[in-house]
Amino acid sequence: MTQNPPPLSAEKATIEDVARAAGVSRWTVARAFKTNASVSSKTRAKVLGAAKEIGYLPDLQAASLGANQSNLVALLVDDFKNPHKLLLIEQVSQTLRDHGWDSLLINTGGAQDTNAALLTASQRRVDAAILLGVHFNDAVLDTAVGAERVKKLIVFARSSKHPRTLSICVDDAAAMAIVADHVLAQGYQRPLFLAGPQTGSAHLHRQETFVQQWFEATGDAPHSLEVPVYDSALSYTEISKYLAESKSYPDVIVCENDALALGAMDAIRLSAGLSVPDDIAVTGFDDVPQAGFAQYQLTTYQQPIKEMAEHLVKLLRGEAQAKDRYDFSGTLIERSST
Amino acid sequence: MTQNPPPLSAEKATIEDVARAAGVSRWTVARAFKTNASVSSKTRAKVLGAAKEIGYLPDLQAASLGANQSNLVALLVDDFKNPHKLLLIEQVSQTLRDHGWDSLLINTGGAQDTNAALLTASQRRVDAAILLGVHFNDAVLDTAVGAERVKKLIVFARSSKHPRTLSICVDDAAAMAIVADHVLAQGYQRPLFLAGPQTGSAHLHRQETFVQQWFEATGDAPHSLEVPVYDSALSYTEISKYLAESKSYPDVIVCENDALALGAMDAIRLSAGLSVPDDIAVTGFDDVPQAGFAQYQLTTYQQPIKEMAEHLVKLLRGEAQAKDRYDFSGTLIERSST
């Protein structure tokens, strides 16, 4: 057995130490670190030099006590089965960091207790809580005391009509209309819509849009199937069962997102022994990395996550209009699954 | 355009408000919230009642200023291409939360500046920084001033010999030996080892273990291929190229992890037109969800992430031995890719 790690390094320097080293008051040091503060450039240079010398960096927690801003943002995530979450988490955390915010990741998947997560966020003095998940619907937010304790509530990549909430998402209806157009243009006739959890009002409008669009174009109501989690494995099971049980099969499965689409493709090929897209075509939504793999080549709709994350920053800064929703538009990525 | 969200809720109650409401001093309130504090049970009940009444919850940031503990832990992640990260992030954040810690997610992927990430962590007063990534090698940590400012440095699912660091990981060598045994037992004869980035000393020992093991058993040195990122798409490209260029192909590709293995399987089937496992078998490492999909059915090694996360909590609490490494053992999941 090896020994313990060496003891901690010397105490971290405080603003007071810098003040002493630079021969000024601590308030002057604080100013030197603040842009647009009234300090003579000579003093600032002296202070910053001293600070660098003794390795001073301001304590962000202490700073957020005094100030009414913490530069901390909570990311509430409840849905780790969906690989799209990794993209969202990566992009949002990176963009926030690039602009000076840190991310408090709160996993609400286990207890699924949104309220507790929001309370924790407020106890950490976050400037905002970003909701990245499927269970943050308006009913939950209504009953969550925690929702009122957080300065800003932002639903990302999903839409919400809750009055306390701001949404950053693609225009789901418009996006799904594009998918529907594509499916119609390809001449498919017997669609099946595969939906995920339908969670109250803070949900996606993909299913209803597709159904409506299809009905308007053809006069038929497409079949639908719902699974309770955005999980490829679950989608595989359900589609396998569906294909085994029904006498005729659809010629296209339109999925609410890629997580479901990937499982559906596996089911079509490996469980039902059919081919994609010849027997059954498939469409997805999100353009997760796997959608582009040789194995899948899934036709899907790509959301402009980066752009959306930049908009998030603007909202946090108060630069953007505080509209309840801000709709972005993405791109249909046509691959060989249709 | 809709109007702005309603104004913020009333100011959050402070300990002082509770004290007033309960008719005691604020220190008594603090005690009521602390287990093992000397308060009469009558007083505690009165205080907690009053706190509940006015909706008081302690401010964690303020608390961490006075105390020498923040209950905040930084998660440094640099590698979002690998789906295994989602598993790790989920499990670690959930387990930490279950035990009272919050997670500060720091994405070091963009700038790849580990030092900056560690500095940020220290500015947020984290109790520990958990390193979940590939680029946190000893050389980097040696030159990172930030490494010294963080109370504890814990490398998760990877091993490090850096003196400031504690590792929580499976015994890589033992695990890869099991994989090697399996491959040998199945009678494969021309292995190719597909490795990821070889990052200094805080790396995995899978490649060297396999090579050595194979050599000892057969007297041959297996071929190897390296890719700079754990990315299925990259693995696909490299394996495609490799199979196209070489006259003979291996009969098994042993991959350093599943991210690489999945891409390799796609390449074997779709680029080279060969079959798995008949022409070429494949093994992975990590048991990501996709490894179990019908499409892949990848033989892989599953790490006991949950158990490792629980051990992490013990380390944070100071309950566990501070060994430099703590080795767990996982399970070989045999599927039909071998």
Next chain:
DNA sequence: AAATATCTTGCACATGGGTGCAAAAGCGAT
């Protein structure tokens, strides 16, 4: 050179709660 305007800098007070000790209160025994 004096008066005035402007820029710098210092300070009191605030943020929300932790620590350790001392004072106060409770309690049983004498």
Next chain:
DNA sequence: ATCGCTTTTGCACCCATGTGCAAGATATTT
């Protein structure tokens, strides 16, 4: 009722910084 001990409670001081104002220093004007 008094003494001594234990439990409970209050308090001074500390954590590291922000805000807004006033005092001090410098520059500009007359």
